[in-house]
Amino acid sequence: MGIEGVEESGGTGVPLSKFRYNSPFVQVSLIGLVCFCCPGMFNALSGMGGGGQVDPTASNNASTALFTTFAIFGILGGGIYNILGPRLTLLSACSTYVLYAGSFLYYNHHKHQAFAIVAGAILGIGAGILWAGQGSIMTSYPPSNRKGTYISIFWSIYNMGGVIGGLIPFVLNYHRSQAASVNDATYIGFMIFMSIGTLLSLAILPPSKIVRDDGTKCTDIQYSNVTTEAIEIAKLFTNWKMLLIIPAAWSSIFFYTYLFNNVNKVMFNMRTRGLNNVFYWGAEIFGSIGIGYVMDFSFKSRRTRGFVGISVVGVLGTAIWIGGLANQLNYSRSDLPEKLDFKDSGSAFAGPFVLYFSFGLLDAIFQRMVFWVIGALADNSEILSRYVGFYMGIQSAGSAVAWQVDAHKASFLSQLVTNFTLYTVSYPLLVVLILLAVKDEGKADVEEFTKGKVAEFTEEKLLSLQPQRSDRNDRRLN
Template sequence: MSVITEEEKTNHGGGVAPEEKKPTQSRWRLNSPLSQVTLMGFVCFCCPGMFNALSGMGGGGQVDPTAANNANTAVYTAFTVFGVLGGAFYNVLGPRLTLAAGCSTYVLYAGSFLYYNHHHHQAFAVVAGALLGCGAGLLWAGEGAVMTSYPPPHRKGTYIALFWSIFNLGGVIGGLIPFILNYRRSSAASVNDATYIAFMCFMFGGVLLSFGILPANSVIRDDGSRCSAVKYSRPGTEFAAVLRLFLDKKMLLIVPAAWASNFFYSYQFNNVNGLLFNLRTRGFNNVFYWGAQMVGSFAIGYIMDFSFKSRRARGFTGISLVAVIGTVIWGGGLANQHGYTFDNLPVKKLDFKDSGKDFVGPFLLYMSYGLLDAMYQSMVYWLIGALADDSQTLSRYSGFYKGVQSAGAAVAWQIDTRKVSLMSQLVINWSLTTVSYPLLVILVYVFVKDEGDADDVNGNKV
């Protein structure tokens, strides 16, 4: 049966007729969950993926990180508000308008650093950062709804891993851009104009791709069922629903994990990659940082979907594994941090070609941070996806997660701006992630049910 026929039936309000309840011909038709999650991955490949690569350069590719730190503070402060409200916008406007509006702000942000390269006035970067925070809230709420509600309930970990890998491929390609374009500038302080222009071109591609994302009731799974029969909400309804999230016990248990999940970026990007390595090597390192994220997301996705028959057992296993790996990696970070402070920085920054064995340890640590980031965030997204199955609820949950996450990041970038000691920053990051693990275990124990066991608290079969 053709895609057009399915959509026509949806537009006329009809349900899925019994004869339509049969396996579809291809998983790669545009209205399949696999195609939609893949397309969503490429939208984020172009926009947040490139933004991550730009941030991963340390100081946005500038010698002085102050402008980038202040711009990122503006990003995450605005993101705090629009992250929480993003689900409401998504439920009112639908995916295409929400995502296109969000993606467009990334282009402006990269352009502000192109301007800064010539004029060194940070006001434009800060304003562009605030606008990006608004747009990112919209984008990530839409992304969360697609990634957690479109896949079949028993394969959410696999689809999350697929999305996360495509998204972080953007970071890999984004790391190659400054590496290649600045390869012969090993002593340069800031990246060249071509680097920022390349980022802007990719980001504009994300705007165009976002128009291919379909609403949930137009997406048909392989068994012929639709993801959910969504009727777009009203602003008043969404505002009340958002306020209720702050009293929702499930969301309160996720708060520490959300706060921690972007808090460590300022430390890793500015104070590991930025302080220890020269310009071209930062781009080289980011290729492996984001490449390790692809590996980490697939590893944890497999465990969360296939390790045990029981969904709750898979949740407990995933949390425990991330906790152990996280402890080992942050322990390695502690050993590395004993080697330098703000007042005692290396005389010569490490270069991937010239530094020999001195390069290997810090490089492997930085790559391991990327691995842990993907495992940690993919695990949390899986837990959010296990709490409900409809896109409206999950867009609100995802928006709440991103809002709290952004509040933590805004604080973290200012901590770095104020030159809080590097050891203190590491201890704070390690402590925040450690505190979150037992609360996530409680979340699984109380609120995550095995498939078919019972209805969840929202009345959805899980």
């Protein structure tokens, strides 16, 4: 039977409502809400610098443990998702976020970092499989010509978590202008949101049940097995497409350590950090919408849209990093600036605030552009979950290194220059990837149509010959 008047073999040309429970729009929105509650709140917690503590040592070590296990399970995450399916994968993954926030509530009282480090390592496992599953849903459920739009929808919802999460420490610490660390209520607020996201993950459907608005089904998946996934994941390390992705993946959140610890934490007081994060993650929403338009609607040719998207990111990214360099020359690790407050610092607050906001825009457009490129490499959900898992694993390995670089007191300027260089190197490699591996939608559609027609013609010929053979056999028998 078809679904809502749609034949199982494909679309009828009659558009379906995008508000159906099994539509890509609803499912991508749901995974956006899950990430709003879990990694969105985690981003707000990390964005305060030092996990909201006066001494960032515990947070740096916990983050190193987190991104070390994330690097491993990010790569394995696509295979785990293909074996377990979305609900079991996401439910187990989201619960690790609650534990991590709870570990900092514990640290607020006992100052023992062992719990935070262990919780960070466990969260790395959960985050690895969560983001592999999320990436597969976000890039394989929508139709190929609207992937940029759906990526923007997801990131806009997800980044609202950072906005709301930024409001939590801002509101709860508003009257504590001299506070060095956040209060217990801040961590409890994060834990409540993370628990809601954990339960909401049960609403995600597997790809075999998704029907797009034109009536076509998402690629069916027969869930895989450990041996198959191990072999396919190992192949990723010799896949030239994935090798070209490595610099972009490594650099994509490498700069978080520098930005959150050495800009937001060093330059601003506690309540202003929370306000900064509201605007930082708000900037991500605007950036997501803007780059989504460029990647889906700016030109008819998909490859042209990719080239334009990389050009936009490259120009804006270079300008923002130059602005960051100008700001960094004003202070150093041995010559820290006076803390800025959004109410009391006057015009001195404006420049660093705009810079921090601009980094939010850059984070959005860079990561969304890279996800669009990954999504353009394949339409099969199984393959994409492995690609996304590989990307997240490399991304997390870079972040683990970055947190330890800061923990070992590397100069602020050297960290900035390293980040600037990594971003710049990734742009031409992404251009090569689009040039060699991304097909225009028209060409891909023609190839698929031709294959289908050849298969139909062959089947019809074989069927037409069967009666003739039967007639010949009858004549021989007579």
